[in-house]
Amino acid sequence: MIKSFEDIPGVEWVPGTGEFIKVNSDLCSGCGNCVKVCLGSCYIVKGKKAVIQTLERCMECGACWYVCENEAISFSWPNGGTGFKTQWG
C-alpha cells in the first residue's frame, strides 16, 4: 500500500523497496552521525549501535551513507518503481 506522512506532504512511498540501506552492526561505532543527518528520522541509536527504524520515510538522499565514519552503512537503490516519489521535484 502506498504510504504518505503528514509532516512530509507531496511525497508518497511505494512499498517493495527491499533492504536497500543496511547497517553492519559489527562496524558501527554508534557515533549517531546517521541520526543527525537523516531528515526522515529513519535511524535511532540503540545499545550504542545505529538501527534503521524504517525505510518508509527515506528519500534516498544518501546522507547517512556519506557521513558513516566506519563504512558500516551500505547504500543501494531500491527496487525499480518503489520507494519515494513526488510530482514536485
Place this chain on the structure above:
Amino acid sequence: MENIEKKIEMECDVVVVGAGFGGAAAAKKCADAGLKTIMIERSEKVGEKIISGLTIPFHGFLFGPDFIRDGNPPIERPVDGIINYIIKDIEKNDIDIDDSLRVPKPFSPIFSVGYNAFCKAFCEWEVQQAIESGVELRTKTTVVDVIRDNGHIRGVITENNEQIWSKIVINAEGSHGLLAIKAGVREKYPPDTISLADVYVYDMDKKDIDRIFGFSLKFCWGWDEQKIAPPLGHGNGLMVWPYSDSLHLMQDQCLRKDDGPVYNLAGALRGYHEKITTNLPWWRDEIAPKVRLRARMWDGFEIFVGLDKRLRNMPNFTDGMLLIGDAAGLENTELCDGVPTAWFSAEIAADVAIEAISHNDTSASFLKRYDDRIKAHPIIQWAITSTNRYNLRYAQKEHDEKKLKKYIHDGWGLGFCKHGSSALMKITLSFIKKDPKVIGKWIRMYLRYYYHWHHRHYENIQASDGTQKKQKGIKLKSYLRLMDWLLWITSPLIRLLAGLLEPLSGAANPVMKLIFPIIAPMYLWFIKKWDMAFDPLSKQLVQAVVTSDPSIFDV
C-alpha cells in the same frame, strides 16, 4: 560483475542509465545518429525521483542541445535577476540588499538569465523527444551492476538479473554515482563535498507571485547566530524561486565542514525553517499569509566535488562506459544546479559514443577524447570550479561583513562578470563563428519560451481581455524578417569578427576585474534611469510577443 556467462536477453548499441536531464539528451542524440539506444530509469514515471527547485541558467539553453533551444519545454517562470538579502540582524531588521544582477529593461522579462522549471515536467518533455527519436525507455528498472568482459564494460545488469548488452554505457544516474563506484571508475565522495538540500514547495496565487516576486529570485544570507542559516558557517540561508503558482524554498548545508564533526542537520534545518517562516520580515509579512505547504522533499548533491583537484580529476570514462552530469561530479558549485553541465556533457558523450561505435573501438584509450573535451569546455570548467559559495565559510568564520558581501556580489550579483566573462565570451563566439544565424535562433528561443510560458499559465487572463492574436504596436514578424536578412548579409563579417575575438576571450576576466570598480557603479546608477525610461517599451514588447502568431518564433 567480472566475466559473467553471456546470456543475451537484450542487445543494443547504447545503454543510458538514468532518464534525467542529461540522460535523455544523450540518448536522443545517439538515437538520432541511428544507434539502437535503450534508456533505463528506476522510477515508475520519469522525473518522480528528481528533487530540486531550480533555475536552469540561460547558458544551458543557448549552448545546450538544439532540440531544447529550438523546442518548447515546460517552464514555470523566466528569471530576470536575483535579490540578495544580507541579514546582519534579523531582530532589528538590519538587512542589506544586493540586487545588482538583473536584466535591464526593455530586455526583461523576455530575455532572461534562466528559467525556473519543475524537474519532473521538464524531464518528461525531454524523454518524450528522445522516444520520438527512437529511444527505447524502460522504467521501473534498477540497474545494479555492469557486465564486465575481461575488464571491459559490455552492458548492465538489472535487479532481475537481466543482462542488457551494449557497445557502450552512458552513466547518467545522478549525484551518488553508485554504478560508477561498482564499476570501479570512481569512489564515494567525502561528506564535505555533499550538500543536503531541504526543499519546501508552497502554493501561492499567481497574482501574488507576480506582485511580490515578479521575475526575481530571492536569496537570503546571514551570520550563523541569526539562525536563518545552518550553523556550520557556509553562510547558506535560503533561496526562493518563484514558479507559476508556487514557490520553491531551499535551505541547504554541507554534511560536514573542513573535517569537523557532523552537525545535527535534521534538527537545525527544521529549526531554521521555522525561524525563516516566522521571523524573516518579507516572508512573515508578505508570503506567510498567502501560502499553503504543498510538498517537502530533500536530496544530497555533490556540490563541491569540482573544487577538489583529486576528486575533479577522478575518471569519467573507462573501457565501455562514459559518465555524464552529476554522475561525473559536474554540479555547479555556486548555483547548486547541474542541468547545463549535464546537457553539455551529454552531448559530448553522445558524440564520442557515436564516434567510438563507428570506429568499432570503445576502449578507454579511444574514450579519453571525452575527458579531453569536458576539460576543454569553458562553461563546464567555470561552473565546477567557482569558489564564491565555498568561500562564504571564511567570511562567516571571521565574521567579516566586507568579505560576505564580496562573495555574495561575485557569486550572485554583478560581480559574476569578473570570473564568468571569459567562459561566456569564449563559448558565445565559438557558436557565432560556427554559424552566425544562431543569433536568430537564440532570439527566437527567448520569444518562443516567453510566449508559451505566458499562454500556458495565463490562459484565462488572455481569454478575458480578448487581446490574443490581435497584435497592436510592435510587429515582431517584420523585425524578425529584418533580423534574418541582416544576419544573412553580414554573416561573413560576423564570422570573421568572432574568429578574431575568440582568442582574446581569456582576457575578458582580467579586463573586467580592472575596469569593474569604475563601470559597475556607473552601470548600476544608469540602469535605474534606464529601467524607468524603458519600462513602457518592455511592456510593449511583452504585449507584442504574447499576441503574435507563435509560428513566427519557430526555427
